[in-house]
Amino acid sequence: MTEPTLGRLRVDGATLHYEVRGRGPLLLLIPGGTGGAASFDGVADDLAADYTVASYDPRGLSRSPLDAPEAAQRVAQHADDGFRLLELLSPGKPALVAGCSSGAIVALHLLTSHPERIERVVAHEPPLVGVLPDAAEHHALLARVQDTLRRDGLMPAAAEFAAGLRRPGADPVDARAVTELPPQAAARAERTMADMSYFLGRIVPSFMAYVPDMDRLAALSDRLVLAGGADSRGELPYRPAAFLAERYGTELVHFPGGHTGLSTHPAEFGELLRKVLDT
Structure with a gap:
């Protein structure tokens, strides 16, 4: 694995840890859950052959501390963090963006708030429950x-969360399979567990309740690739991507694996991501 160039960026209320590999057009990878920049380790090297690949630990997670640890978290502020990275790494030039799960929600807001800076967004299973016809049921789950x-x-809260995400009639799953990516090292496992309370307590309720500007997103849908996991049809995080793709008359691209396909099928996931970005 190629060692990335590491950096620190001061933003409003936090300091972001970011990592950069490769050369070429900027591809900003926005992680979901508690994965942080390391969640893209399985795909970043291959993508770096054609792109300047940048990822980061979102504010409040792992190596990106908050100035005020109890500060409320908002999608718009996280998207502004992504914009600041674009300004730093690709000033004045449109960039490619890909996000997974909560990171896909950030990517969608980044597209609607700064379309002049975005060439294409790939949004893999953004769990935007507020756009669904049965949104009230899922808001009750979050409560x-x-x-x-x-x-x-x-852990009881994580189990409650996991039960609400799986498809109706599915067998129970280990909550950790939903709320974390499989760790590649003990240090990463420790970071993941340390971040889970913050993720579940402050990212999940704010981000999953967020509703994007649907009309603005429709006007920009030619730059948007909505994606879902081939193995996660019917699960809650899959449904908003499918709903939006149908609403906007665009293709829903199926990536290998389920919600955490980036982790379970990295080679295949990265190959399809490259193909989608090059289209």
């Missing part, structure tokens, strides 16, 4: 998860 987190602690 239950927060109640459980406050009353019973992290």
Whole structure:
């Protein structure tokens, strides 16, 4: 694996850790969950043959500390972090952006707020439950998860969250399979567990309740690739991508694996991502 160039960027209320590999047009990779920049390790080297590949730990996670640790988290502020990285690494030039899960939500807001800076966005399973016809049911899930987190602690809340994400009638799953990426090293595993309370308590309720500007997104849909996991049809994070693709009359691109296909099928995931970006 090629060692990336590491950097630190001061933004409003936080300091971002970012990593850069390769040469060529900028490709900003926005991680979801608690994965951080390391979640793209399995695809970044191959993509760096054609792109300047940049990823980062979102504010409040891992190596990107908040100035105020209890600060509320907003999609718009996370998207502004992405914009600041674009300005730093590709000033004045449109860039490519790909995001997974909560990172895909950030990517969608980045597209609608700074379309002049975005050439294409790939959004893999953004869990935008507010766009769904049965949104009230899923808002109730988010409230239950927060109640459980406050009353019973992290792991019961993670189990409640995992149960709400799986498709109806599916067998129960280990909550950790939903809320973290499989660690490649002990240090990464420790970071993931350390970040899970922050993710579940402050990222999940804010991000999953977010509703993008649907009309503005429709006007920019020619720059948007909506994606889902081939193995996650019917699961909650898959459904908003499918709903938006149908609404905008665009193709829903199926990536290998499920919601964490980036981690479970990195070679195939990276190959398809390259193909989609080159289209």
